[in-house]
Amino acid sequence: MGLPMDNNIHAPTVPSGPTTTNTGFGDLSKLSMVELMDQKERIESELSALSGILSSHGVDMNTSLTTPDGFPRNDIDVAQIRTTRVRIIHLRNDHKEVMKHIEKGLHAHFAALQQNANATTSSLTDPPSTLATARVVTTLPTRTGAIGAPFAKVNSVVNGSPADSAGLKMGDAIRYFGYFGEVNWVNHEHLSWVSEVVQQNEGRPLEVRVVRRKDSGPETMELSLELTPRRNWGGRGLLGCHLVPL
Template sequence: MGIPMDNNIHAPTVASGPTSGGPPPCDLSNLGVVDLVQEKERIEEELSALSSVLSSHNVHMNTTLTTFDGFPRDDIDVAQIRTTRARIIRLRNDHKDVMTHLEKGIHTHFANLQRAQAAAPSGGNAGDTRGLQASASGNNGLDTGATGRPFAKVNSVVPGSPADQAGLRAGDTVRSFGSANWLNHVRLAKVAEIVQQSEGRTVAVKVSRKDPNSTSNFELSLELVPRRDWGGRGLLGCHLVPL
């Protein structure tokens, strides 16, 4: 008769030495805002890939790995799942660190802009201040405004759905969805969480839409109420894709 595994089978294991597949740790305090955004996106992409690994086994972070009598399940790769969970936990901690440094960097960026604008004389040198703002935002066009840069695009909207009634249109780019924004949406996972927690309640959504009469965009503030009784699938009736 076999011997059941110990009670720590669900706890992820962390191998000694560096975790395979991950880049060496970097000093976040030495990174600028643009580099921090890139590091944030790298971590989110890896988290998404690791979540897909768990999904391929039909498990999540809290799924039991043992049978009812305490033996390891033989229908899943327990070792791989534990290693994947360990990596996810480590990356989530890394993501929190990056977000902390990124928020500090953005606050510093705006403080520098305000000081520069206050010091710049009116009139002829106003362009210099605008130039400083453009260069400080980074060479990738990083937008660090109050709503931030768009992080998702509305791919489709079902007629008569909550999204349609709120005024969302295919092609809109989402700048904020409730408390979700370009800094914290984690590959739209936070948007899904907000939708699930806000059924029947109003969610403020800010989008950018292309102006049909020009080449520029204009901003819209919408109110969306997720609900499941509208006659279609899901709580929104629209499809969002990350940018």
């Protein structure tokens, strides 16, 4: 009879920090925004496929791979699951590195937009404070596929908050958070990445794509909302809404 294996068999040991980024992408700082987005899409596509492998075994990244008495489970391919989990961890690290460089490019882009806006503000009839909080709501074709799966739900929205001004409503399911889908179901890390993006973009507009049920019937629609995190709006936090993971 074999001996029980380590209870941590389900938790692969992986060095922290980026792994394949340096060898797979080269110098990210030299890539254009289009090339960075291509890398982002490639990573997310592979992550989606790997997630499918875990789902086919009925497990996720945290499911125990041992029996209560410490033996490897014989109803699943433990070796394949461990290998898949290690690859997912590597890719998540790579994704974070790519997103950091995309974020830098976005900041430069919005800085240029702000300069252009400042040059034309005097010709507009609305006061700057109104323009800064103007709502942008666009109905979009609903995306399909695992990458577009909602990862969070709006549990509450405070009246007069940035979230309220952006048009977020209780019950909205968030599909993407941040321009170019910075945060999605693949990388939100129990919504911690949402918090990080919000902190890093105070005063800057962020795109939030939500799925909302129509007032009549079971149909849903996808909306693109422009949300600007800010302080001093009269309440707590930078958004004024409460999100819960799905």
